[in-house]
Amino acid sequence: MLIRRYGRHDRNAPRRWAFVDSRPGQESIRWGELPGDEHLLDVLTGKDQGTPSTEPVYLVCTHGRHDACCAVWGRPAAAALAAAYPDRTWECSHVGGDRFAPNVVLLPHSLFYGHVPPSRVAELATRYEDGLIVLEFFRGSGAFPPHVQAAQHFARAAGYSLAVDALRPIAIHQLAPNTWHVRLATHPQTQLPSHAATGRRDRASGVLASPTASVPPDQAANQASVDVITVEVAAHLVTIDGAMTCASKAPGRVRQFTLISQIHAA
Template identity: 35%
Template sequence: MVARAGRTRLWVLIEHPGPWPHSAPEGVLPSRLVDRIEAVTGHVRLVLIRRSRARTVERPRWVLAWSDGTRHWMREGTATGYDELADLPFDTCAAGIEPDTGLPCHTPLFAVCTHGKKDACCAELGRPIVSALSTIDGADVWECTHIGGDRFAANIVVLPDGLYFSRLGPESARAVVIEHRSGALSLDHLRGRAALSQPGQAAEHAVRSATGIVAVDALEYVSETPSAESVTIVELRIDSRTFRVAVRAGAPRPAFSHGCRSGGTVAWNDWIVDSLEELPIL
């Protein structure tokens, strides 16, 4: 599952108590709002969130979270209705410009996919995780719609960093959240950092695994250069150390059935690290 996080830099989270159909957020929010977000250029993802026991919402909460992998910000607010959210500055936010709208949010948000109409695994495996995380004092935990990777359920995305943690159970999810709140990443369940490309995600995971550097905020710089034979050269500075990693896509795996009751099939490739070297300090 390493390096399989869907590419996203701007996250648009909107509170909606459900029910969530298979198509959600489409078919739930006003079409003008959805169209506005879908028209934005860049890596943008719209996600519905809810508290597990909420049945109605008088003033829905919204969250805008952006990260390019090394920098990030998050803003939040409430609305009197969904229509007014279409006026949020999505275009400039997607470019990384933090708006004046709402209030800055410095507490990490943990979104757990429980979108059962999309894939039953997400509900069956995700909801026990929400219950387990609700016992952690101060953790901002929400259920959310599809965030990608049903076959890796249960899935958590941590914002504003855009970190995916997957193949979780109640106890491992608690450990991931507790570690993150203490400033550390759980590499065993880290699927990837959504702000980076998949080769970049593979490179970060490889460097952290090789060095044992797990500080959440240790990543300082990332650059990518295509090379011969579909190899991507990724340079990263992590904890003031610079590394060069050569990453390539492996051969496609055969399609296989996945999901608790979805009946769907999926095929994908692994990302292979050909080399990893630490560069000398100049």
């Protein structure tokens, strides 16, 4: 990723690099000086370890050359976030999912948000500081593959924990080419096996999921006591009769996930 501060910036100022690890349980950020592009090889090989930082990093995609929507919608969001968190906010190059502009990424947990209005963007960072997710705009975590993101979405929509570190996958079974059985630990303190599955977000992913009814408080309280749940999800392509971004043409096709069975305790 390429990043820069919102607004005017001094092109003669020393450049820096940042290395972010978003693997569950190993989230971290390190910063260092970048004397030249070739120095990045020293960073990637571990020769330059940089300096660890406990400050989160907030990215807003404003990469208008890839799709104008990211600049048109991203810059107002970047301005609002920079006003609240000037030392943590950066404009960034393409993060994928142009149709979700403006896109916001919170690091080191790799939380992707989309369609975030400027009036709400600072709320995402505030809740992140509290260790919580704002489900309304949440696209998913880049630390997990799309089918796990979908399972987590349905679990949260059903009243399970909104904690950033909750709902990590314990086991994943592919039942069919586009169907998965996912077991999730509902609480952050639940011990996970070392082989818990992780993966990377594909370029244009974002969990499009069918609406889920709200959960009564008494039912949500019962769910809070469950340690492990099972979620089964299926993916299929949906045709959208319209342009989804400033640069795209109709029709468009997107992947959508559905919940195929009731969530239950594992």
